[in-house]
Amino acid sequence: MENSEKDMNAEEQPRAIPAPTLRRLPGYLQLLKSRGYAPGSTVSCTVIAQALGLQSIQVRKDLAYTGITGRPKTGYVALELIKAIEDFLGWNNTHDALLFGVGQLGRALLSYNGFRAQGLDIVAGVDCDNAVQRLDVHGKKVIPLSKASSLIRRLHIKIAVITVPASSAQAVCDMAVAAGVKAVWNFAPVQLNVPEGIIVQNENLAASLAVLSKKLNLSLKAS
Amino acid sequence: MENSEKDMNAEEQPRAIPAPTLRRLPGYLQLLKSRGYAPGSTVSCTVIAQALGLQSIQVRKDLAYTGITGRPKTGYVALELIKAIEDFLGWNNTHDALLFGVGQLGRALLSYNGFRAQGLDIVAGVDCDNAVQRLDVHGKKVIPLSKASSLIRRLHIKIAVITVPASSAQAVCDMAVAAGVKAVWNFAPVQLNVPEGIIVQNENLAASLAVLSKKLNLSLKAS
DNA sequence: TAGATTGTTAATCGATTAACAATC
DNA sequence: TAGATTGTTAATCGATTAACAATC
Numbered sequence: 001m002e003n004s005e006k007d008m009n010a011e012e013q014p015r016a017i018p019a020p021t022l023r024r025l026p027g028y029l030q031l032l033k034s035r036g037y038a039p040g041s042t043v044s045c046t047v048i049a050q051a052l053g054l055q056s057i058q059v060r061k062d063l064a065y066t067g068i069t070g071r072p073k074t075g076y077v078a079l080e081l082i083k084a085i086e087d088f089l090g091w092n093n094t095h096d097a098l099l100f101g102v103g104q105l106g107r108a109l110l111s112y113n114g115f116r117a118q119g120l121d122i123v124a125g126v127d128c129d130n131a132v133q134r135l136d137v138h139g140k141k142v143i144p145l146s147k148a149s150s151l152i153r154r155l156h157i158k159i160a161v162i163t164v165p166a167s168s169a170q171a172v173c174d175m176a177v178a179a180g181v182k183a184v185w186n187f188a189p190v191q192l193n194v195p196e197g198i199i200v201q202n203e204n205l206a207a208s209l210a211v212l213s214k215k216l217n218l219s220l221k222a223s
Numbered sequence: 224m225e226n227s228e229k230d231m232n233a234e235e236q237p238r239a240i241p242a243p244t245l246r247r248l249p250g251y252l253q254l255l256k257s258r259g260y261a262p263g264s265t266v267s268c269t270v271i272a273q274a275l276g277l278q279s280i281q282v283r284k285d286l287a288y289t290g291i292t293g294r295p296k297t298g299y300v301a302l303e304l305i306k307a308i309e310d311f312l313g314w315n316n317t318h319d320a321l322l323f324g325v326g327q328l329g330r331a332l333l334s335y336n337g338f339r340a341q342g343l344d345i346v347a348g349v350d351c352d353n354a355v356q357r358l359d360v361h362g363k364k365v366i367p368l369s370k371a372s373s374l375i376r377r378l379h380i381k382i383a384v385i386t387v388p389a390s391s392a393q394a395v396c397d398m399a400v401a402a403g404v405k406a407v408w409n410f411a412p413v414q415l416n417v418p419e420g421i422i423v424q425n426e427n428l429a430a431s432l433a434v435l436s437k438k439l440n441l442s443l444k445a446s
Numbered sequence: 447t448a449g450a451t452t453g454t455t456a457a458t459c460g461a462t463t464a465a466c467a468a469t470c
Numbered sequence: 471t472a473g474a475t476t477g478t479t480a481a482t483c484g485a486t487t488a489a490c491a492a493t494c
Contacts, residue, residue, distance in 0.1 A: 018461065022437050026429035030412055044475065052414050057463060060476070072469045072476045089433050090440040104331035111327050114412075118429055119436045158439065183439040185431070189253055189337075191275050199442060201435040205426070206249035206341055208408070210312050212424040213342045214245050216381065216406040217313040219422060241485065267451065280487060283452070295452045295493045 021062045022089075026118070027052055028059070029085045037078035044075030091119035096157050097185075100172045101164030102127040102135070102142050105187060109161060111138035122161060124151070145175075152179035161185045162192075244285045245312075249341070250275055251282070252308045260301030267298030314342035319380050320408075323395045324387030325350040325358070325365050328410060332384060334361035345384060347374070368398075375402035382406045389413045 031051055037043065045063070049056040063076065068084035070076040086092050094116060099106055102125040109115075110125050125142040127133060133142050143151065151157065160176035162169055162184060169188035176184065183199040186192055192200050254274055260266065268286070272279040286299065291307035293299040309315050317339060322329055325348040332338075333348050348365040350356060356365045366374065374380065383399035385392055385407060392411035399407065406422040409415055415423050 017437065019434055020461070022433045023427070023430035026427070026433050027414070030429070031414075046475080055463070056475090058461095061462085064477075070476055073474050074470075075475070088437075090436045095436070095439065104334050105328075108327035108331045115432070118432050120432060158443070159435075182442060183435055185435055191250070191254075197442065199435065199438045201431050201438075203428070203431055204246070204249070206253070207246035208424050208426055209338070209341050209343060210245045210249045211242055212382075212406055212408055212422065213313045213318070214240065214311075215422045215424075216318065219405060219420065220381070243485070269451080278487070279451090281485095284486085287453075293452055296450050297494070298451070 017065050021065055024054070024058075024062055025066070025085050025089060028062070029082060029089075032078055032082050032085075035078070037082075039079055041078055042071075042075040043078045043081065044070075047075075089119065091117065094119050094121045095159050096155055097122045097159035097161055098124060098126060098148060098152060098157050098176070098181075099161040099163060100126045100145075100148070100176070101162065101168075101188075102129075102132050102137065103163060103165075106161075106163040107137050109163065109187075110140050120159065123155065123157070145172075149175065149179040152176065152181060156180070158182045159185065161187070163187045166190045240288050244288055247277070247281075247285055248289070248308050248312060251285070252305060252312075255301055255305050255308075258301070260305075262302055264301055265294075265298040266301045266304065267293075270298075312342065314340065317342050317344045318382050319378055320345045320382035320384055321347060321349060321371060321375060321380050321399070321404075322384040322386060323349045323368075323371070323399070324385065324391075324411075325352075325355050325360065326386060326388075329384075329386040330360050332386065332410075333363050343382065346378065346380070368395075372398065372402040375399065375404060380404060382408065384408045384410070385415075386410045 028048055031048060032043065035043075045056040045059040048054075049059045052059075063070075063081070063084075066084040066088040068076060068081055097120055099110055099122050102110065106125060106127075110122055115122060122140065124140055125137060126145055126148045127142050128145045133144055135142055158181060160173070160181045160183075162172055164172050166188045169186065169190050170192060173184055173186070173192045173194065177194060177198055181198075183201070184192060184194065185201050185203065187203045189204070189206060194200055251271055254271060255266065258266075268279040268282040271277075272282045275282075286293075286304070286307075289307040289311040291299060291304055320343055322333055322345050325333065329348060329350075333345055338345060345363065347363055348360060349368055349371045350365050351368045356367055358365055381404060383396070383404045383406075385395055387395050389411045392409065392413050393415060396407055396409070396415045396417065400417060400421055404421075406424070407415060407417065408424050408426065410426045412427070412429060417423055
């Protein structure tokens with residue numbers, strides 16, 4: 001009785017997937033794809049783990065989340081595994097995205113073609129600079145900020161990529177969310193405040209750099 | 224007796240710092256700096272935690288790693304705290320770095336000025352393309368691959384930033400390590416193999432995207 | 447003094463790793 | 471069959487959160 005909510009949609013709401021698992025899955029995918037497996041050929045957790053410097057049990061646990069089942073002794077059918085990971089991550093049905101802030105980083109992301117294989121299609125850039133608006137970046141239009149809302153609505157865009165300076169990130173985010181965006185991939189070094197239910201994924205170079213420089217300094221001091 | 228090694232340099236080798244803590248410290252720093260505290264004015268964990276959406280106890284624990292001590296009731300002296308974090312991360316003594324691969328992303332990183340405040344000074348770019356070599360990116364020279372080794376040796380460069388395509392990342396990494404680099408900030412989507420003691424920090428957009436797209440798909444399905 | 451906040455020790459939580467039966 | 475590998479249950483490890491004494 002007390003957990004009737006949970007019971008009701010037990011199948012819809014499986015145990016939550018650990019973020020570390022989600023973060024490792026693309027690595028498996030990339031490895032598998034790069035190996036060009038023939039249809040029917042198999043691959044074991046041991047092999048994957050060794051190639052990526054992980055524990056095989058960890059790979060096995062991670063793969064289990066995608067719902068794939070392997071066979072004792074032989075492992076997983078490689079092409080099935082690739083499909084299972086892609087389906088699980090939702091990378092087989094692409095979402096359109098709009099990128100805000102066509103500076104150096106914005107241009108780099110606009111012209112990177114790899115995202116489409118990862119479920120993300122950045123359809124256009126947005127910038128308030130007139131000069132920038134005249135650019136086409138890798139065939140992608142750059143539109144003025146004033147036209148962003150209506151484009152989001154018209155194309156039912158669900159993802160905003162934010163590469164504006166820190167000072168304007170919150171305003172841009174608010175605008176995008178108001179227009180209907182459900183997820184924000186944030187490259188600006190600020191904490192964005194969003195309404196309940198809106199997803200924010202921060203890309204935090206400073207955090208990585210902190211880990212790198214601390215380790216390096218410890219290592220240099222030790223020697 | 225059995226742990227004599229540990230005892231000998233007990234002060235040199237404090238408990239290891241959790242990576243999650245290291246990754247949060249830059250966020251505190253950025254917040255504190257943005258607030259322009261007057262000398263002597265204080266700030267409490269509660270305030271920091273609230274601004275960043277964290278638990279105050281977590282902030283307190285994180286700050287303790289930097290060695291700073293606060294005062295009950297008042298908190299930490301803000302400017303002391305800023306200095307403590309910067310010193311702890313080593314962001315007060317900058318390391319020179321060399322960036323390999325002056326494509327869109329490489330150019331974006333080369334022209335970003337913020338890294339210097341984070342202990343990283345990218346002194347030049349390296350690219351094998353003749354046309355690219357003629358570019359100066361934001362006043363930074365782009366040198367041919369053949370000159371990279373000697374530059375690393377001459378300037379005692381310890382950090383390589385790798386933004387080359389996946390297919391050449393390992394070769395570039397090997398070369399940089401052979402020339403004396405101790406840490407690699409890797410933006411290429413490959414697992415780099417390095418000798419014992421060399422630090423690799425992977426910047427993994429695909430991993431972030433996996434978290435984002437899974438959350439978004441779950442959220443869209445739910446509604 | 448009273449109340450807020452630190453610093454520290456203990457409890458909880460979640461992820462990783464280990465163990466092992468099942469099985470192809 | 472024998473051996474390798476999966477899938478699952480249990481143990482360990484580490485990070486987060488809670489509790490609380492110390493103190494300004």
